[in-house]
Structure formats: structure tokens, C-alpha cells
Amino acid sequence: MGVPEKIKKLEDDIHKTQVNKKTEHHIGLLRAKIAKLKAEQEEQRSRRSGARLGYDVRKSGDATVVLIGLPSVGKSTLLNRLTNAKSKVAAYQFTTLDVVPGVMEHSGAKIQVLDLPGIIKGASSGKGLGKRVLAVARSADLVLFVVDVFQPEARELLERELRTTGIRVDERPPNIVIEKVDSGGISVTSQVKLTRVSEPLVKDILRVYDVNGARVVIREDITDDQLVDVLSGNRVYAPSLTVMNKIDLVNTGFTSELGRKLGYGFVPVSAESDMNIQALKEEIYKRLDFVRIYMRRRTGETDFEEPMMLRGGATIGDVCDKVHRAMKDEFRYAQVWGKSVKFGGQRVGIAHRLMDQDVLTIVTK
Ligand SMILES: Nc1nc2c(ncn2[C@@H]2O[C@H](COP(=O)(O)OP(=O)(O)OP(=O)(O)O)[C@@H](O)[C@H]2O)c(=O)[nH]1
Ligand SMILES: [Mg+2]
Structure with missing residues (x-):
């Protein structure tokens, strides 16, 4: 058999x-x-x-966000709004056939946003460009579900397709x-x-x-x-955020009714008419749970211009890894000022967990 x-x-x-x-x-x-x-x-x-599964895309920036939605819901229009990219937009389905990357800058973070071809029911078993699209979604730090205001039920289908490929949204391992x-x-x-x-x-x-x-x-x-x-053993876990696009086509009563009816929260936007895009950027930034670290040199000056961008739960060890491959070996101790310590200048070890806007000095051998 x-x-x-x-x-x-x-x-x-x-x-x-x-x-x-x-x-x-x-x-x-x-x-x-x-x-x-x-x-x-x-x-x-x-x-x-x-x-070969997937497209040839490389992760870059401080975090990666992928746009997942049915064809023609406005993913490319949204990418163009959020970033400097120019992804092709058209009124027919499957306009986008490749991965189109863009960069969204927000509060010092460079966030890579990937526009993808639309997925349809059965994508996970090979329909449309499904499998290749879903393979890219595995690298997401945040899944942005994009739904059309007239097709809000698609949200469930999208999540199911991701689930079938081993991607778990809004779940912890x-x-x-x-x-x-x-x-x-x-x-x-x-x-x-x-x-x-x-x-x-x-x-x-x-x-x-x-x-x-x-x-x-x-x-x-x-x-x-x-x-x-x-x-x-091959499951990946990512948080998600749902964007309700094309709200320019309905009145506000319609949108708030959806809010009451649907079993999930969403950010209402119009990518085309530039409505609520700033709020969406804020929400994306928030969901990514960034931790900004300011490095203080041993001479005493702190670089407040360009923080190092880490993610929630990051430790001094993670900072070392970002600075230099061998830094962990040379590590003696660190001093921290900010929310993660009891007093300014406290000495901590490599496993110490940092918090947003901590100031840090690393002392090496
Ligand atoms: N009214 C309205 N139309 C929109 C909005 N956003 C996108 N559109 C239109 O919807 C159509 C599809 O937009 P695209 O951005 O190409 O959609 P897509 O999701 O990238 O489509 P595929 O690449 O085919 O999966 C185009 O005609 C857009 O002009 C919006 O906020 N409001
Ligand atoms: Mg597109």
C-alpha cells in the first residue's frame, strides 16, 4: 500500500x-x-x-515582515505605501509573480517588507504559486495578513494555509x-x-x-x-497582524460593524487613498517587539543616534553576536543603565536580559 x-x-x-x-x-x-x-x-x-522551494530572497534589516493575502487585495499597493519599493499594481489577479522587497524605516529600525504573489485555497498543496510563497513566509518575524474589506473571511483560509505548511501564527512553541x-x-x-x-x-x-x-x-x-x-521538528512560530484594506470603499459604520462581527482584531487602512498608514506602521513596529540598545564607549560618550535594534528577550550575548563573532570569547562583563537594572552602571553577565532603551558598555579582556 x-x-x-x-x-x-x-x-x-x-x-x-x-x-x-x-x-x-x-x-x-x-x-x-x-x-x-x-x-x-x-x-x-x-x-x-x-x-527548489521558495524564491531567492535574503533576509536583511532588523526584522522581516511578509504580506500574505488573496490575489488583488492590495498587497503591492500597500508595500509601495509602507516602503520605498515600486511593486507592480494592477486590477487583475496574480499581478505579482515574484518576491518584491522593500524597506520601511521606523523609530530607527530598518524593517524588510516582502510583497508576495497572492495565495489561494489549496496553496499549501501546490495550487497557484502557493508553495513557493509559503516557503518565503517561513522566514517572517511578523506575518501581515492583508484582507479586502469585502472578503474578511479570507483571514481564516490564509491562516489555515500557513498552518498546513508548518507555520504557526500567534502561538508559542x-x-x-x-x-x-x-x-x-x-x-x-x-x-x-x-x-x-x-x-x-x-x-x-x-x-x-x-x-x-x-x-x-x-x-x-x-x-x-x-x-x-x-x-x-520543522514548525516555525510568528506573530501576526491583520490589515483590512480598501476601507475607502465603505463608510465607517461598515468597518466598525466588521470589528464587532469578526473574531479577530485588525487595522483598517486604504493603501490606495493613504488612510491610516501611519497607524499601521506604528502597529507593525510595536508587534515586532524591538529593544533599542544605546552603546556607551568606555570613554563615556553614548551613541544616542543609532541604537542597536534587537528583539524582545535579547541578552548581552545577542549584542556580542551582533557586534563581532569573537566578542563573546573576549567578554569580561557589561555595565547597564536603564530599565533592566536596579541601579545605573550595574555590572551584569552575558545572560542578562536587556530592555528597551538600555545603555550598555561591554568590557572585554
Ligand atoms: N479602492 C481601493 N482599491 C485598492 C486599494 N488598494 C489596492 N487597490 C486596487 O486593487 C487592485 C489590486 O491591487 P494590487 O496592489 O495589485 O493587489 P495585490 O494584492 O498585490 O494583487 P496580486 O499581486 O495579484 O496578488 C488594483 O486595481 C489597486 O488599484 C485600496 O485601498 N482601495
Ligand atoms: Mg501584487
């Missing part, structure tokens, strides 16, 4: 099974098996076609540690009460992924899908 037949058989089995407490384990296991087979199928397919061991089988320790998977199901799913010996520590109430995410 080939892989597609196997998947079909498992899916039929799920459809036949009534969902209740007693069949939960059975269904969870079938789902994990299907996920694994689908990943295998995907790998075979891309190997066979020998296709599940808090599970799986440490493989050679003998002793699988032991599961959960530090919280598990309500969505049972420990036996966790063990069985691990076995589906050929893990027969492991120490598993679960620190949150995970789902079977989240466990599969960890086991498959």
Missing part, C-alpha cells in the same frame, strides 16, 4: 469512529499517524520534482521537553493537569514517531497537535 492509500485508510477510520471519551485515544493516534504520513508524502514529492534515552522506555512527567491528551496517548504518539525511549516533561496543557508539532 502506498502512502496516499494509507492516509486514505486512516482518514476513513476517523470518519467511521464516533467521537467520545472512549475513542479519544484512538482518534488522537490516527491523527498523529496521518500527520506523519503527510509529512513523508510532502518530502517525497519535493524530492521527486527536484524543485509548546512547552514540552523530550529527551531521548537509549533504554528504559518512555516516561512522562506532567507538571500541570492534562485535560486534552492522556499520558498513554502521549506515549503512543511518540512511538508513531519512532521514539521508543525518552524522558518527557510537559509543562502546559497541550493538545495532540502540539505534540506532533514538537516531534516533527
Whole structure:
């Protein structure tokens, strides 16, 4: 039996099974098996076609934002508004066929914005230019969903297409540690009460992924899908922001009604008529969670002109990496002034977490 037949058989089995407490384990296991087979199928397919996935784009700047939306919703018009780029705009679908990069500068940050071809339903399984587009989205620090004010339901489809390619928006990596061991089988320790998977199901799913010996520590109430995410190992996580474009075509009552009706928040704009673009820039900057660090030389002057742009959670070690490859080896200590320390000039080590607008001196050997 080939892989597609196997998947079909498992899916039929799920459809036949009534969902209740007693069949939960059975269904969870079938789902994990299907996920694994689908990943295998995907790998075979891309190997066979020998296709290079994705476009030739290089990340640059302090962060990368990708524009994801159906065709003709105004992604290119928006890119041209946000950045210095000139991406082709037209009234027909699939105007953009390549990745078009632009740079948006805001509060000292250089943010790379990538305009992409539109994606349609089924993109993740190869429809349109889907797969190549979605491959680029994997490098995003922020996914900007662009929807048309008359098609707000597209938001769900877009998220689903990303999900199918292993991109998780607005989720954190599940808090599970799986440490493989050679003998002793699988032991599961959960530090919280598990309500969505049972420990036996966790063990069985691990076995589906050929893990027969492991120490598993679960620190949150995970789902079977989240466990599969960890086991498959190629998931990426990014925050998202939704832009509702073409609001020039409706009145404000229409837009606020959408706000009440829809299950997600959005920034209403008109890319064409330049409405609310400044607010969108602010929001993009905010979502990227930048930490601005001002370097103070040992002589005492601080460079307040050009901060170093890092992201939330950044440590002194991250600063070292940005300055120079060997800097960590030469590191002795750092002194910090600002919100992350109790008093100005406090000495801290390499793992110290910085906060926005801290001033920093690094002392090397
Ligand atoms: N009324 C109105 N029209 C807009 C707005 N933004 C874009 N358009 C129009 O919508 C059409 C499509 O715009 P594009 O920017 O090419 O859309 P796209 O999402 O890049 O399209 P593809 O590259 O084909 O995926 C063009 O005719 C634009 O002039 C807007 O804010 N309001
Ligand atoms: Mg376009």
C-alpha cells in the first residue's frame, strides 16, 4: 500500500469512529499517524520534482515582515505605501509573480517588507504559486495578513494555509521537553493537569514517531497537535497582524460593524487613498517587539543616534553576536543603565536580559 492509500485508510477510520471519551485515544493516534504520513508524502514529492522551494530572497534589516493575502487585495499597493519599493499594481489577479522587497524605516529600525504573489485555497498543496510563497513566509518575524474589506473571511483560509505548511501564527512553541534515552522506555512527567491528551496517548504518539525511549516533561496543557508539532521538528512560530484594506470603499459604520462581527482584531487602512498608514506602521513596529540598545564607549560618550535594534528577550550575548563573532570569547562583563537594572552602571553577565532603551558598555579582556 502506498502512502496516499494509507492516509486514505486512516482518514476513513476517523470518519467511521464516533467521537467520545472512549475513542479519544484512538482518534488522537490516527491523527498523529496521518500527520506523519503527510509529512513523508510532502518530502517525497519535493524530492521527486527536484524543485527548489521558495524564491531567492535574503533576509536583511532588523526584522522581516511578509504580506500574505488573496490575489488583488492590495498587497503591492500597500508595500509601495509602507516602503520605498515600486511593486507592480494592477486590477487583475496574480499581478505579482515574484518576491518584491522593500524597506520601511521606523523609530530607527530598518524593517524588510516582502510583497508576495497572492495565495489561494489549496496553496499549501501546490495550487497557484502557493508553495513557493509559503516557503518565503517561513522566514517572517511578523506575518501581515492583508484582507479586502469585502472578503474578511479570507483571514481564516490564509491562516489555515500557513498552518498546513508548518507555520504557526500567534502561538508559542509548546512547552514540552523530550529527551531521548537509549533504554528504559518512555516516561512522562506532567507538571500541570492534562485535560486534552492522556499520558498513554502521549506515549503512543511518540512511538508513531519512532521514539521508543525518552524522558518527557510537559509543562502546559497541550493538545495532540502540539505534540506532533514538537516531534516533527520543522514548525516555525510568528506573530501576526491583520490589515483590512480598501476601507475607502465603505463608510465607517461598515468597518466598525466588521470589528464587532469578526473574531479577530485588525487595522483598517486604504493603501490606495493613504488612510491610516501611519497607524499601521506604528502597529507593525510595536508587534515586532524591538529593544533599542544605546552603546556607551568606555570613554563615556553614548551613541544616542543609532541604537542597536534587537528583539524582545535579547541578552548581552545577542549584542556580542551582533557586534563581532569573537566578542563573546573576549567578554569580561557589561555595565547597564536603564530599565533592566536596579541601579545605573550595574555590572551584569552575558545572560542578562536587556530592555528597551538600555545603555550598555561591554568590557572585554
Ligand atoms: N479602492 C481601493 N482599491 C485598492 C486599494 N488598494 C489596492 N487597490 C486596487 O486593487 C487592485 C489590486 O491591487 P494590487 O496592489 O495589485 O493587489 P495585490 O494584492 O498585490 O494583487 P496580486 O499581486 O495579484 O496578488 C488594483 O486595481 C489597486 O488599484 C485600496 O485601498 N482601495
Ligand atoms: Mg501584487
